[in-house]
Amino acid sequence: MPKPLITQAMIDAYDEYTHLTLDRRGFMEKLTLMAGSGAAAAAIVPLLAANAASAAIVAEDDRRLKAEDITYPGSGGDMKAYLVRPADQQGRLGTVIVIHENRGLNGHIRDVARRVALEGFVALAPDFLSPEGGTPADEDKARDMFSKLDPARTAANGVATVAYLKNYEHGNGKVGAIGFCWGGGTANMLAVNAPDLAASVAYYGAQPKAEDVPKIKAALLLHYAGLDQRINAGIDAFRKALDADHKEYSVYVYDGANHAFNNDTSAARYDKAAADLAWGRTIAFLKEKLA
Known part of the structure; x- marks a missing residue:
């Protein structure tokens, strides 16, 4: 599956959701319209959000x-x-x-x-x-x-x-x-x-x-x-x-x-x-x- 195209408008909408007045339902509705489908929006959300599973730059058990x-x-x-x-x-x-x-x-x-x-x-x-x-x-x-x-x-x-x-x-x-x-x-x-x-x-x-x-x-x-x-x-x-x-x-x-x-x-x-x-x-x- 090709990597979804993320536009500046999508990033701005995510910022509105995380910092201003847009709730999650409103954000997903707006993102779905921008992305063209619910499936595309669902694929884009993890790329906009922080990923807790991302590897750390410095390991927790770093001996230094x-x-x-x-x-x-x-x-x-x-x-x-x-x-x-x-x-x-x-x-x-x-x-x-x-x-x-x-x-x-x-x-x-x-x-x-x-x-x-x-x-x-x-x-x-x-x-x-x-x-x-x-x-x-x-x-x-x-x-x-x-x-x-x-x-x-x-x-x-x-x-x-x-x-x-x-x-x-x-x-x-x-x-x-x-x-x-x-x-x-x-x-x-x-x-x-x-x-x-x-x-x-x-x-x-x-x-x-x-x-x-x-x-x-x-x-x-x-x-x-x-x-x-x-x-x-x-x-x-x-x-x-x-x-x-x-x-x-x-x-x-x-x-x-x-x-x-x-x-x-x-x-x-x-x-x-x-x-x-x-x-x-x-x-x-x-x-x-x-x-």
Whole structure:
């Protein structure tokens, strides 16, 4: 069977379904019209969605790493998290919070945390769904749970995460963050709410309000996808506010790339060239700011 043709309109419809108001039934009806049949639509959905069965870039049992599931004090309750650091660590290292997409702490984000640790950091991937019991195996259920999160408590849990890592025994006291999609917006808000955060990297993340920008102390690295009209609509106002308050930041827009271009488990949206370029910039930035 030939590989289904995936159009930009299909990708946009999926983005509307996963981030805005379109429900699954409405999405499938729209996709069926675009694809020409229900069978074609059914074949396309797995290519648009993240594939949990995709192979990890860094194996869970990679001997170069020490990895464990932990809990630590959050705001009003424990936070679940995945903690990874180099197995041969010498001295104290910079620490990086890896913030998940709107699917929770899944296998892909655990893989990203391992990638960060291999670059010479302590990586902590919190489960921000912990107040709701933690990330479920069903990613559609996980996505629905995000609407139940209290934004104020999420922000407080982020601040608590920074505090935990500042005092982590194998860390050097410098804390950075990297977030994707929902996590990109959360990384931006963490920069607003945590004055002790040294560096924040947001991949296609929603921008904070202009009036919140003066609270930011961290250096910012902002990655955007050229085709991501929904998120990109806020770039100019964010940039203007950052400039007005003389903040340290860099913005990169990757032409031709879609929202979630870094997620290599999504066949239709992953853009290797953009992902590799953004990742190289991210690691260089974190090494500079967390040394």
